[in-house]
Amino acid sequence: MIGRVMVVVVLAACGGDKVHERHVDEHLPAGSGTQRAREQGDHVSIAPEMLRDLRITTAKVESRAAGERVSVLADVRVNQDAYAEVASPTTARVLRVLAKAGDEVKAGQPLVELASADVSKARGEVQAAEERVAIANQNLARKQALHADRLIPERDVIEARAAVKEAEAARTAAAGQLQPFAVSGAGGVLVLRAQVGGTVIERDVVVGQLADPSKTLFRIGDLSKLWLVAHVFERDAVRVQLGATGAASFAALPGRTIEGPVVWIGREVETPSRTIPVRLELANPGGVLRPGMSAMVSLPVGEPGGPVIAVPMAAVQRVGDRWAVFIPRGVGEFDVRTVGRGRELGGDVEILSGVAAGEEVVVDGAFLLKAEFDKASGEGGHDHEH
Template sequence: MGERQILYYRNPMGLPDTSPVPKKDSMGMDYIPVYADDKPDDSGAVVVSPARIQTLGVKTAEVELRTVDAAVRASGRIEIDERTQVVVAPRFEGWIERLHVNAVGDPVKKGQPLFTAYSPELQSTGEELRIAERLARQSAAQDPVASESARRLAEATRARLRNLEVAGQASARQVFHAPVSGVVLEKEAIQGGRFMPGEALFRIADLSKVWIIADVYEQDLARVQRGQSAQVTLEAYPGRSFAARVDYLYPTLDAATRSTRVRLELDNPEGLLRPGMFAQVALAAGDATPKLTVPGSAIIDDGERRVVLLALDEGRFKPQPVKLGQRGRDAVEVLEGVAAGDRVVVSANFLIDSESQLKAALSNLIAPEAGEPAQASPTRYQAEGTFDALDAEAGSVTMTHGEIPALQWPAMTMDFVIADPALVQGIVPGTPVRFVFEAGAPGEYRITGIEPLAGAAPTPAPTAAPAAGGHGRH
């Protein structure tokens, strides 16, 4: 087999200069050879050598018919069913002589004694009622007018006792009972303490049924409706789910989060669901009809179109535009572009794009003329390194990264343009990170995604000043 034909050498930093012979740039980095067999053919397919496929760890998956798990997923929190809450608040002034329920969290049954209260007001009102009733009886025969007045006074006193919610014979001491079964959430009552009219001494709620208030994003609202079933999972009980039902969609939208609150009801017979717990909600949506799907990692979205890389024979890969349907948890429905049995790249697909000079193919699917340098277009790369510093005014970050084989870059420290300074919010300098960047203007590389590496601890950031303009230092 003959040697591969080199067309030209391109600048390693993406600058628009090429060379017909090997050379180095101002930092001593070798120019990268562009081979004839790396160019797209008439079908838009490109060839990647088996060695590079193995180095990049390329994996493929088959396009298949399967059910799309298109459930609407949201985060929520467990709250008390507001309709089951009651407060115990006497309508008269008094003192608590004895507490029968002593602590927050105690379960109570309907009718169970809560506390015994003494009230001078009840004592005087009860005595007034007894005097009026006696006068009405004694003067009935001798003075009908006085008897009628005493009867009216007695009736008015009884009405006052009814308004004070004192049942039965008026007494200076009254026992207050739990109006519902439930759990004591608040207890202001203290034995020997004084209370005023309307003061809430107990708050009780029935926790046999609770609410979940979930935040559903605006784009998912059309798939949520009242009565819809849902499954709820909690970190406290891994491997277990609870059945719930959508009870209400709140009429307002949070402009900051672009989400609407949705209320779900679920039974809590075991008392496992405690108000304040965080919950993950999966609202049933879609249907069980099998659909043509690809794994979500197979999709390359450049902001204007969505493509997958079809794995052909003999190490050839072809970018294929696709039209997408429902997005599931593990797979995405494909409406147009591929057929069942096709194989698509699901790992290192954007690295193949870089290694194989697919920039032009992903941009317009048009092959360049022979010997013409590949035109620069946004191409995504992934790397690992250390976040060193943010220059918010300049809109750039300094990164120390390892080798990037896709660009044939050695390990070095360099500046990148940052798409949004919020991407590094909460990331302290010195934190090991994984980041995604793309080629912009010649010599400019822009970070579009960044996340700390799992379990990684910050390391001291370098003290040397970073190179400007996207250039780096070894």
């Protein structure tokens, strides 16, 4: 019979039940099929209390390029093109803190107000310099009038003009000393502002604290796009291509894969590990990724091949004298599906037959399901065909 069957998969997870609804063709590649699996008794049931301990995760069967891939360790970092660390340019006392960790700030937004003796001194020097310029201009005007009446020689006018230029230069220098302090308000109030827009990743400042240039008060970054730095062995890194798409999986996000392009390949080998850093850019629209997270990233190396069906390597288990995957069919219910195992593709395995792209297979927990199935089969619980 050729048709389509609606299958609802309910998989218990720590955070609650997730219900996935999909259509599965009854005509699957050779050696597969829900109906055939159930007729042969290729099925395993797990008690709810045991299911919680298995920590099962699933992934969809993918159609992907068959080129060689490598899986390497990686870590998430801030995008340094949209990142800034804020520190006081001089020793100062904290008067008021205007932002906290987790706040979204705009470039130029005030973060903290400080009281600084250096600011007071610099402001005083600017005011004194401005007064000297005013006096020099008044003196020049007086001497020009006297020269017009032929009461003083032209040399005195020339000297007065030189004095004005000297006073103006001193005023410019004094203003330059004050400018880095971003002064606002009266007296010696120093305001530190955000150099970039983004999220306040870290705040390390409290009212009354004595800040100095060596201490970072705020770390700010745009977390909507992050860097993933993969540590690739030199023999593989030289075959990674700019623009290639890598697929990252995270221990903190089981069952989820995030893809991103390769945007930079290091020009120097890190001697202790003999690896070359390869940087990917990952979009982070939901903010689920955090700087410092660890990951495994699968990268294509060499020339890409034609499309193949593939699943994560952990999903394929040896059951008796065959290779098999586990298909979730309900709470604690799994079909054991025979598959044809092909080449290893980095952290994935090519599947020659048995499943179709888009189907769901168990990844984490597949080995424990295999052990339960083997145990039940040994007790005669399944009429298992070899």
